[in-house]
Amino acid sequence: MLSLRALPALLGALSAALPGAALPAAEAPARLAAAAERLAAYVRLDTSNPPGDEAAAAELLASILHQRGLATERYISPAGRTSLAARLAATGAAPEDAPVLVLMHHLDVVPAGAGWSAPPFAAEVRDGRLWGRGAIDAKSLGIAQLEAFLAAAELPVRRRELLYLAVADEEAGGTQGTKWLLERHPELFARVEAVLNEGGQNRTVLGRTLFWGIEVTQxxxxxxxxxxxGRGGHGSALNVESAAHRLIAALARALAAPPGWRISPAARAHFEALAAFDPQARSLAASFERLFGPEGPTRDLLPGMAGYFLDTLQVTRLEASERINVVAPAARAWLDVRLLPDTDAEGYLRALRERLGGDIEVRVLLDAPAVAPAPTDTPLYAELAAALGDGRAPVVPVFIAGVTDSRWLRERGIAAYGVQPFELEWPELGTVHGPDERMPLAVFERGVERMVRVVRALVAPEAAAR
Ligand SMILES: [Zn+2]
Structure with a gap:
């Protein structure tokens, strides 16, 4: 395993060995090298969810904060899942009046899965990239926020209170993390003006960032x-009451339903906001009125685009008998449905139940109400956008087809923004939740600097201007 202490020398050697490879040439400033080391240590702690097991990762972050004399608080859910919080008071304001800015990320990662070309929890550095599950989603964000928090601790004046929050269980829905914290520890979220969380979506092509997207709805x-x-029995017999057959027939009816393509207000606002500087969005927005006909899309949609215009349904798990010659009395399927921000969930569920038929029991494991997008007409949003874009690239509010813990916060009227500081490009972007997740260290270092600058601008604009 490579030590990150040797990183600058290593990168130099690699640059020489690989002509044309996009590797950082300059030696990184000391603070950023330290950040990369912290990211490596964090990635090495396996927080695959399930089971999550976030305690050691929370301990690592806590120990870094303690070394700087900052106190932390641990929150352990009934299922034993650990979240971590640390605070920096505002100066010059009574504590009960200070608005709070929350820097939030999740400690857990999705399981590594197969197909990796590097061990997923070794944090090896190859080709200027740090490889491992969580290197992008979301341990790099957690370290960038940590560096910003530590830098803010040095500021003589802070006009906002800062809360660093590392939560458990995001990847399995957040019921043991953010949702539980909001329900059982609402005091944590008192006076919160805004939360910066994962989910931001910028577009960078060949090193040039076309725009920074602040996620406001999802x-x-x-x-x-x-x-x-149904009726269990021997696989050799005729069995018209087979549970598996009933389930398969019901799923086939559900999957045969024509997809409900539509342009939701969130998608309209998203593509219209991007149209000014993104040719793909411009072309989509220009054809909105004729984008969907009775047969579906009237033009090819780019990969990943369909989710912006559809409630999607995926059958992701199936379970029946464990033996080839045994008919099980029960069969189960798990469906990952993702609704557009304004879909009527009750209506969707009613229609789905009708298609499945009365003999299929449907249990809702996780749902989320329709909520208003995070506001973009506040002073904080304006300051955030100005700091993130830094006068170099436009900043726009965006809608993402994914899901983050921000929905739990928005449900309670808390302004949550997805802010991604890293200028990631393909193919790295495509490795999130897949094999070979990896973070280019040069991108990481610039992203850490950006997050430090954004947070400084929000808590001490006077210091940021200097
Ligand atoms: Zn994530």
Whole structure:
């Protein structure tokens, strides 16, 4: 395993060995090298969810904060899942009046899965990239926020209170993390003016950032467990009451339903905001009125685009008998449904139940109400956008087809913004939740600097201007 202490020398050697490879040439400033080391240590702690097991990762972040004399608080959910918080008071304001800015990320990662060309929890550095599950989603963000928090601790004046929050369980829905914290520790979220979380979506092509997208709205999960019951028995017999067959027939009816393509207000606002500087968005927005005909899209949509215009349904897990010659008395399927921000969930569920038929039991495992997008007409949003774009690239509010913990916050009227400081490009962007997740260290270092600058601008604009 490579030590990150040797990183600058290593990168230099690699640059020489690989002509044309996009590797950082200059030695990184000391603070950023330290940040890369912290990211490596964080990635090495396996927080695959399930089971999550965030305690050691929370301990690592806590120990870094303690070394700087900053206190932390641990919150352990009934299922034993650890979240961590640290605070920096505002100066010059009574504590009960200071607005709070929350820097939030999740400690857990999705399981590594197969197909990796580097060990997923070794944080190896290859080709100027740090490889490992969580290197992008979301441990790099957690370290960038940590560096920003530590830098803010040095400021003589802070006009906003800062809360650093590392939460458990995001990848499995957040019920043992953010949702539980909001329900059982609402005091944590008192006086919160805004939360900066994952979910920001910038577009960078060949090193040039076309725009910074601050995520203000997203799709909503509707996770369902379906169960069919029937008559168990021997696989050799005719069995017209097979639970598996009933389930398969019901799923086939559900999947045969024509997709409900539509342009939601969120998608309209998203593509119209991007149209000014993104040719793809401009072309889409210009054809909105004729984008969907009775047969579906009237033009090819780029990969990943369909989710902006559809409630999607994916059958992701199936379960029946464990033996080839045994008919199980029950069969189950799990559906990952993602609704558009304004879809009527009750209506969607009613229609789905009708298609599945009365003999299928449907249990809702996770849902999210329709909520208003985070506001973009506040002074904080204006300051955030100015700091993130830094006068170099436009900043726009965006809608993402994914789901983050921000929905739990918005549900309670808390302004949550997805802010991604890293100028990631393909193919790295495509490795999130897949094999070979990796973070280019040069991108990481610039992103850490950007997050430090953004947070400084929000808590001490006077210091940021200097
Ligand atoms: Zn994430």
């Amino acid at each position: 799709k909503r999960p509707l996770w369902l467990e379906l169960e069919a019951r």
